[in-house]
Amino acid sequence: MSVTIRDVALRAGVSKTTVSRVLNGRGELDERTAERVRAVIDELGYVPSARAVAFARGSARVIGMLVPSLAWPWTGEVVQAAVEVAEEAGYGMLVFTATQGEQSMRRFAGHVSAKAIDGLLVIEPDGTLDAITALHDDGLPVVLIDDRGSEPRFPSVSTTNRLGARAAAHHLLALGRHRPLVVSGEPRFGCIRERLAGFDEGYASAGVTLDPGLVVEGDFTYESGQTAAARALEAGLRFDSVFAHNDVMAAGAMAVLRGAGLRIPEDVAVVGFDDLPLAAQTDPPLTAVHQPIREMGQTAARMLLAACAGTPPPDEAIVLPTSFTVRTSTAG
Amino acid sequence: MSVTIRDVALRAGVSKTTVSRVLNGRGELDERTAERVRAVIDELGYVPSARAVAFARGSARVIGMLVPSLAWPWTGEVVQAAVEVAEEAGYGMLVFTATQGEQSMRRFAGHVSAKAIDGLLVIEPDGTLDAITALHDDGLPVVLIDDRGSEPRFPSVSTTNRLGARAAAHHLLALGRHRPLVVSGEPRFGCIRERLAGFDEGYASAGVTLDPGLVVEGDFTYESGQTAAARALEAGLRFDSVFAHNDVMAAGAMAVLRGAGLRIPEDVAVVGFDDLPLAAQTDPPLTAVHQPIREMGQTAARMLLAACAGTPPPDEAIVLPTSFTVRTSTAG
DNA sequence: CTGAAAGCGCTTACAG
DNA sequence: CTGAAAGCGCTTACAG
Secondary structure: OOOOHHHHHHHHOOOHHHHHHHHHOOOOOOHHHHHHHHHHHHHHOOOOOHHHHHHHHOOOOEEEEEEOOOOOHHHHHHHHHHHHHHHHOOOEEEEEEOOOHHHHHHHHHHHHHOOOOOEEEEEOOOOOHHHHHHHHHOOOOEEEEOOOOOOOOOOEEEEOHHHHHHHHHHHHHHOOOOOEEEEEOOOOOHHHHHHHHHHHHHHHOOOOOOOHHHEEEOOOOHHHHHHHHHHHHHOOOOOOEEEEOOHHHHHHHHHHHHHOOOOOOOOOEEEEEEOOHHHHHOOOOOEEEEOOHHHHHHHHHHHHHHHHOOOOOOOOOEEEOOEEEOOHHHHO | OOOOHHHHHHHHOOOHHHHHHHHHOOOOOOHHHHHHHHHHHHHHOOOOOHHHHHHHHOOOOEEEEEEOOOOOHHHHHHHHHHHHHHHHOOOEEEEEEOOOHHHHHHHHHHHHHOOOOOEEEEEOOOOOHHHHHHHHHOOOOEEEEOOOOOOOOOOEEEEOHHHHHHHHHHHHHHOOOOOEEEEEOOOOOHHHHHHHHHHHHHHHOOOOOOOHHHEEEOOOOHHHHHHHHHHHHHOOOOOOEEEEOOHHHHHHHHHHHHHOOOOOOOOOEEEEEEOOHHHHHOOOOOEEEEOOHHHHHHHHHHHHHHHHOOOOOOOOOEEEOOEEEOOHHHHO
16 A cells, blocks of 8 residues: 555654654754654655545635636636646645536536545536525635626626627727627627627717617627627628627638738727737737736635635626737728 | 535434435435425535535545636637536536646646546646656646647647648649648647648659758748748749648738738648638638647547546547638639 | 445544 | 543544
């Protein structure tokens, strides 16, 4: 069998308590004793059993993260940033995906209520909120990412969706574009409702009322951006610009518009949302509202770790500022 | 405190052993007893402590996955696929990133040798191979993804990089393109050496020897694809096609070529590698060698879970076939 | 079909 | 500064 704390204690001629103290740097101990114990630990190649430690300590030093999918461009960024913070703090990160509906949620809830994790990060809790709420009420620290307001009882980290969309409106207004085609996401997401409202407000502040017929709902995919643009063209809608609720849909829309012989930005100016790396890689490069995605992941992870350590998380939602990146798709 | 197996046993008037049997469906037991126990479990809202179970059982039902970064397009796909398989089997997935060099590896090795996980999936073990080997020798089941041959002692899942590159060569040959610019990845990766070799072989089989001056090393980023194309143009190299070792570099190269007034595919035909969703979204859409990325993640996860369950993994590397997707970047 | 008891490998008051 | 002992909450031979 593998070497345990008992073997180390025996060989070093001390008690398991002392070995444990050396391991955890707790309590005063004779430096020479500690030295001797360390030597034995090295000699034996002893590594404490994570499972035993977790059990005895009542905490696994593992946090969980529930994500809709890891294969979406922006979730990858958020998770990566959060994992880095967790690892930095000596925590592991257990990922759960909610792609498989009911059943994956059941399994997830099992893991979690079984105390396999010390805290939970959640991206877009759409459809999982009941489960999350139950866990939270049960004492599990939870931090939501990108879902401000929809559930004010949870600590959360989001971004200024509303102001970001307003900035997009001002930018297009400054270019004299009064008929933007809005390619939105699904309105069940709080961030989408914010973006719709902010965009309207931006135009309203200049006395321009938007044509409600120019709002098309997408689903964040490239294809839905294509479809939205294609339908708008077919329907003969008049629009001089596009505001898409993410970069990917903006790219899809641009491909269709260009394919239809329209010039970007001369005929149609296009603005995206997120400002992922791909925004710089479209043709033409995409003007976009910039979300501080990595910062959101890092901040959420830090809040959660603090909560695990006993620091109650802030009462109001943390809202990180968006910025605005101008590229050729509006500024040709 | 939260309810334990003891509470359930007491309330149901049975022993903890019996409750445990009901929980795990082990051993014969009177159906009425089991029913009664289940009722108490429901009544009390009992959920077994994952930490205690892991400790007693000697396994956490958690596998680990070491990835270079979660923010790269193709790693997201692989991890997502592997997580789905793990969850399906009731396992959790602990992710480790190797982005922070030495230190993250130390932390990683700590977690792992501490038996926090039952098995390990590794993507591109570049630079981490020593640590992995030690763990493997220590008895930890390990499956490598996408690193055939570099370390034949490990079970692995990869793809036909060599044949895929050869197919690219044949395709370009059939188009009469004899001077391809090759934008490779870093040759320390086994898959890259395979792609280089396969591409040469494809041309050699038609009696065409490639100009070694037409191979440029990239690093998988869009920017390196741009740089490669820009340098080739500046240097006045003659080339009638591009074979990039991933889609992202192909996209970068195409942007530069188009910017220089070259027509794709008329002046330069372009082939990528991976065939990620983005391949269909470039301008023009990209012809690419298709890697079965999801299948790779699923297969690796299944092999690992089988190994955790005691089934020794296959001795030879599992190599999944690539296919070839023709789009406008070569077939205009 | 069921239970008493040992054991998994640590941590942590408590005592000295 | 150090140790004996209890305890964390399960699982699993072993016995009946």
